[in-house]
Amino acid sequence: MDMELRRISETSRSAIVLILLLCVHVAHSFYLPGVAPQDFEKGDELKVKVNKLTSIKTQLPYSYYSLPFCQPKKIVDSTENLGEVLRGDRIENAPYSFKMREAQMCNVLCRVTLDEKTAKAFKEKIDDEYRVNMILDNLPLVNPVDRGLGSPDVVYQIGYHVGLKGQYAGSKEQKFFIHNHLAFTVRYHRDVQTDSARIVGFEVKPYSIKHEYDGKWSEKTRLTTCDPHTKRLVVSSLTPQEVEPKKEIIFTYDVDFQESEVKWASRWDAYLLMNDNQIHWFSIVNSLMIVLFLSGMVAMIMLRTLYRDISRYNELETQEEAQEETGWKLVHGDVFRIPTNSDLLCVYVGTGVQCLGMVFVTMIFAMLGFLSPSNRGGLMTAMLLLWVFMGLFAGYASSRLYKMFKGTEWKRIAFRTAFLFPAVVSSIFFVLNALIWGQKSSGAVPFGTMFALIFLWFGISVPLVFVGAYLGFKKPAVDDPVKTNKIPRQIPEQAWYMNPVFSILIGGILPFGAVFIELFFILTSIWLNQFYYIFGFLFLVFVILIVTCAEITVVLCYFQLCSEDYLWWWRSYLTSGSSALYLFLYAAFYFHTKLQITKLVSAMLYFGYMLIASCAFFVLTGTIGFYACLWFTRLIYSSVKID
Template sequence: MSSVKHTYEGDWNEKTRLTTCDPHAKRTVTNSETPQEVEDKKEIIFTYDVDFQESDVKWASRWDTYLLMADDQIHWFSIVNSLMIVLFLSGMVAMIMLRTLYRDISKYNQLETQEEAQEETGWKLVHGDVFRPPAYSDLLCVYVGTGVQFFGMTLVMMVFAVLGFLSPSNRGALMTAMLLLWVFMGILAGYSSARLYKMFKGTEWKKITLKTAFTFPATAFAIFFVLNALIWGEKSSGAVPFGTMFALVLLWFGISLPLVFVGSYAGFKKPPIEDPVKTNKIPRQIPEQPWYMTPVFSILIGGILPFGAVFIELFFILTSIWLHQFYYIFGFLFIVFLILIVTCAEITIVLCYFQLCSEDYHWWWRSYLTSGSSALYLFLYATFYFFTKLEITKLVSGALYFGYMLIISYAFFVVTGTIGFYACFWFTRLIYSSVKID
């Protein structure tokens, strides 16, 4: 930077050429022998020069300077930590499946061949009640369908991000892709909820379809609208304009809702899923459970390991969202997502097996809530992050943070709960179809 008193000929206009610095006449300022003196009501001319130099960096790699992170070691630690959790759970599941279940199934099948009747014990004892429809089965169908919708959206978005289609330089594109994928995955939500609803012998498929299309979106949109109203009240430019809000509602009612109906119609027209064992007309009494098998304790315990598998990566995601840093390690994120799927499935199967061995056949909701409770730990961690990493003092800013993190935690609950539910659904059908039951 230098102080130069520029001169020109004639009157100043858009085509005026400086006599002191004219690239067409190849006159340049090489020193500041005639500095510009600043005086009241005197004209000052500001100029700047740009010197373009050819670079060896390829156009596709132009963002690498900003996106290279110096915390690869921490990410590898996160992956190794998560893999250790998965290996531990896989060992427990393998022990249950290969040793305990194999022994139980062999014993139960041998008892069927013996003439003298012997009393059944363990998980086989509840075979007549294990597939009894749970309380609030309609709501369970709705949440399972919504979880499938979010799971499909997340999986497709991860694949596109890993392939490099979603650039971190344009965060709006990432959010737009998420919204569009969520809308079009409504067909999976309707199909999944209708299939489960028909298995529970439900008949009002239109009612369950409307609940699937409105339960989660209405809750999230209500929170979002209140938060946006707070931003409007502050007269901030970050508020979502009315036109965008109308476009979101149009996507919801114009595309998502019809697709949910299409998927639900297709799912309800298919034959119902047959249970591997018959359900008794009269439910059996559940014996008193030990304290460590009570629903609240087992559900809270079940959410720790899925959260532990992702909490290190969660730190970088929160930093990207709230501290305006770039997040470009979608490869790590995809691996962590796969680990989360395996962890949710395995911990739910383990706890479901222990529950059935205790002759408690109310596994439907507990399987959903066991892995879904990891969302509670996510929100608690977000609260910890707020007080330790962020310097937010205004009430509206704090409300925005907790409001948006509540929506994210709610979505995380739906996804992880659905993964745990389907894992238990597969597990129970597998073990009860492997034993001979009159």
């Protein structure tokens, strides 16, 4: 056995070196640094890029050139990191030509004549309320919209609608109109000393205009509906551009440059303040205060009750008094009995440690500003890479618990830890990806990216799990504070409120209550295409979640032991883990009340991804409750005198 472990140790050292080299290569390949401030002189060319078409009704992104928009001479794809590819971003060059601080009016981009297929494609995207996304100097394009009700403030919506539908000129029939004229506004902050400028805003006002011209079309044809000499848009006819086969569409644009007092470091503030922050902050603080108050009450009750029990049990008692003892001390000979399906419990605990480490480190990076919204795809890339690296801790935690359960085959437990949860998630992901691919959406993961994900799993995560399992199994087993009897003690009949199903479902309510308000904003940022940025408050909510999971599990475990029920191993995991059930139910409620998804594929995507999120939340919260209960039981049974 020693020779085998020594041989594995030497092999693992070589594997660690190789894995580290591979990790550096993968991280270098997928990480794109954030954009540094760039100074532009007057007349410098500005590169406008187009991104995916998005819709909150379908949740299926498409590339910009999937519609017959005007194209440059050669379409060039931008380099994207792993997170951007998984998000469905497809960043490409645009045919728009901007010159820094040089206004342009009525620039004709191209002329397109629709056929049956292209007209149908435009109508489908307009009907599904798709939005066009563009990027200038790493700033996403926004459409300022008045709040209404006399408010001077505006709301910035990301991108602009492909078009709109409605009735026109007394017709009762619904018609489709395309936004074929774009009025861009580029805001810049000028350096007085150098006269150079930095871009701090990128806005657009879309219009639907049926352009007209005299004579036959040529490159020098002047539009009668748009006069660049008078620098104004002639819309006296107010005739929108209808989308129909054999219709001619002329795409035009204006560019205006406006100096701004906003500095480059603060240019993202307008994007991050899209939500009503007063309501957001008040809701978060209110939720935290309620949870802290409840947690304080639970902790106070537990400490007082438990202290009284331990003091009473440690007093010198007569033989008759000892025989009359009741409560948790009576099950000291069975409380550390190995549970059923102990191997599976070890795997779940190891996976939960992996999730916990990934979430914790991701939040630290996010609070330090490394994962800001300006770094597109950075958050998802970081989470994937951290999940891979945390496989080391997953293997260590599962093998340590496995050895405490007197297990001997550490390779088997390492194998199950490395493959069980990722296999479930991957199966769901592959099915969803097939559905997206069937819709010809840009959200479908390409083959190269799929190969990279498989490499991260099999080439890095799996070896790290085995290395962690070896290191954990090599350490001496944790001894129980009391001896376990050979014959199991009979569990008395329990009260109705101590029924396992009832207590498990009750235990998940409080942890879910700690996060459900913040969960609303997270779901809004994911499914309604908004930015999420208050990672400091999210970290506080995460800490409160940990404390709440630990306390509610300890309280219910104490009540269970006092009822002489010693089967606490799995129940401690399921008690806090049941909060994932409420998370999924809330996701279903959010789907029916906030989203406008009508297509079956889109609904399957939503519930598929929320199922993955709920599974991750289950193993994370369940592991927190399990370790809290394990610490609690070891503490109380090592603090009393056992004859």
